[in-house]
Amino acid sequence: MAVAVHPKDVASQEFMISRRGQKICDDFARGAFLANAGARLMSQGYFDSISKPKGIVDFGVSENKLMFDVFEKKLAEPKIQKLAPHMLFYDVMAGNMRFRGALAEFLTERLNAAKPLDPKNLRVCNGAGPMMELVATSIGDPGDCLMMPMPCYGGVFWDVGGRAEIEVVPVHLTSKMEEGDTRPFQLTAKKIEDTYNKATAEGKKIVGILLINPHNPLGDIYSAELIMDILNFCHKHSLHVIMDEIYMMSIFDTEAKYTSVLSLPNIPDPQRVHMVWGFAKDFCMSGMRCGVLYSVNEAVNKAVDALVYFNMIPGPIQHILTEIVLDKEWLDKVFIPTKYSRMREARSYMCDKLSALGIPVRKSPSGLYIWADFRKYIQPLTPENELVLFEKFMDAGVYLTPGIEAFNCGEPGYFRMVFTVYRDHLEVGMERIAAVLKDCAENGLTKPQGANAEAPASANVKEESLEDLLGLLQGRISSSGWLEETRTQNWATQNPEALEQFKQAMKSQEGSGDK
Template identity: 40%
Template sequence: MLSKRSATVQDAGSVVNIGFDKCVANPYDAESNPNGIINAGTAENTISYDIVAEKLFTVEQPSKNDIDVLKYQDFTGLSAFKNTLCSFLTKHAKAHDQLDPDKLFVVNGCGSCITALSIVLSDPGDAWLLATPCYPAIKEDVGKIPLTEIVHVDLCSQTSGENGKPFQLTVDKLEDALEQATQKGINVRGLILINPHNPLGDIYSKELLMDCLHFAKRYQLHVIVDEIYMFSVFDDDAEFTSVLSLEDLPDPDRTHFAWSFSKDFSMSGIRCGVIYTWNTDVASALAGVAYWFAIPTAMQVTLNSMLCDEEWVAQTYLQTNRKRLRDAHEVMSKGLTKLGIPHLVRSAGLYIWADFRKLVSPLTFEAEMEVFYELIDAGVYITPGQGFYCKEPGWFRIVFALPRDIQDQVLHRIGTYFEMRRKR
């Protein structure tokens, strides 16, 4: 009874969804359900909800006389909101030039940014290069509606060279992946960069970012730079370079920016993302599909009022959130170290990439799933590496952007499980 297309859009039951569903079915609550499952697998910033909630309830809301919010508006975004977003990103992303509202698009979430760009930049059957391990839903973002594929650029934990680090992206790895895909007859249309990276927490240096952009120019590839964690860089000494800030983009007509409020402003449920493109033809094409990606006018009015309070954005929210993330990361990192669990210590994101390989025996993806399910039975959901297309079994992503008492419970439950596992 269903169309052939329906098979491509139905949920395949990934480990990410399995863990989330189990948390929803049996959520932890210190008082009402202390034996429930703690969600340390979904990348949500829960430690700054209070700041955002207080602001959203006090900013200017559409009034009963503001009838315009009930009418059709520009599906690319309200003019006032787009102007505010351009000012906000120009300032806080340190954009080289003042952003142009005609090249900025408001869509319903960062996933929709990737989908909309994939629709206008690629054809069904085309492919995108993506370094893995990676945020897994991008496969769905480019696959379910645009009907394109992902070509994995597999990164590994082994280091090479004097300054090498685990899971390091290099242009040589991009070259190899592109060559292999081409030999298989795959038409690679572009490259997707996630910076800061999910799940690694890496921040790409300006040099690496430029190298990747020059690589893309050589092969006439589009580049989508997903900077959804750009304001979740919590180490004061870390240097983040937004693609918006680059003075000499190698190929501006094929370079596109994506961001949303979901992570950096603790608003996953608000569903508001932003696309910026330097290409006027791409901008025209995005305007043609904007109808399907629009967000409610009233929500744009509310978010616009929030961003217009520049003192609150800079001094109250971003500054406080950065400190809270830094403190929470330190708690989780020290806790994992005390438990003897190796992990990458990075400066951005809401999560830690942890090495559970000594616990996964034999070192297979099947055994990794066994550990995943046993941890859920122990009352904590963390995401196994295979959920991020990691080529090496035994790695897990642990979200640390949790209240301190929840973090303590996560560490306690993982520690108890480790001890039980060691005694087998």
């Protein structure tokens, strides 16, 4: 009997990978927006006022670049530089006990924990995103669902969806205030309950909720009351709560009151509460790859112990991070005050520039970014036009992330802008944004024409290296407008003589290839 061949199977055969491998590629490609933007950033190159003035200013990636000089000094200390033999051998996969002990002490203090954290309940792996995968794999089966307030950090779809195959069910927050709201995009336990009821009525199996506190991209901090309301709701329905607190030490507003889930004395269902943190944001070291889990659930911890074999952090990195969190004096006298003062300065620079351009920003006490409202420049206000504005920014040499594509925001008009970048980047990036908005105000929001990745007019053009040219070409290929206009058919009709020569050359090659 003839078996129908699925197009995916053809692709798998063609590329000699498994169906599972192909499915992973397909799923990843669905979240291609950020990957494409990243590829364009890489190919066109990041802005540097001396070596790459035509490069793109990065207000998109949530990283704190303000502290490199401080870490450069810190990491050169002899104590940190000193290797010991055990660091080069196998060790406990979920983190060596010295590191876990140091982290337990550090987090007990910084999270104002209700009781001292026990290193036995703590695990580390190569990033908070990967840690979410490990927890999601442990608490849900493929096809099960986790609720999550949206807009949200977009990586989560890959973190829990990629291999754990957990579906993310959005709790949509909007700019329109509902009864009881005091601000736009406000999370309430009622909105979670409504989402839960709707999803379960549709037959979805909800196993828990994933919350980010402090929030990415809104920068909000949840009150103790809201967290307790959510915990009680989840307890009632036996739902897990993954609390991602990766920005807990990125709260620049001294007046803000932060409540970690671990600081609450009476968590109704502690077995189903899992706190995740990491070094990428608060310690400005996304490249060190370290995420932390604190859970009192022994079964979850056992599953993570088994899985973490795939995600272990190298011994020398654990050593460096141990020394950093143990140095309380340096944390309190150097690192934290310097970081917050630089963050406040950078943020107020960006806010002032945006305010001069008439862009409202969300008032928020935390995060490395600003949630900015560009609606007045997007006319008509549609998701497509949000992307048109995004492309115009990219063409002008500045990358900021659009709300719908990057954060699953339910309405157009919002962008997240990371302000924790060097001062010259802030200045040039804001100049480029101002130029784009001036153009929009004068000429309306028109689609960029043709060669999208052209360098900004103001850029100081240096000699073109081969690398630059390749970068420019790749940038153009990855920008849809150029691709549309440079299809083979178009090229063929516009260059008949060249086409004929090309055909002749191909003919003479026939039969000469490897067999």
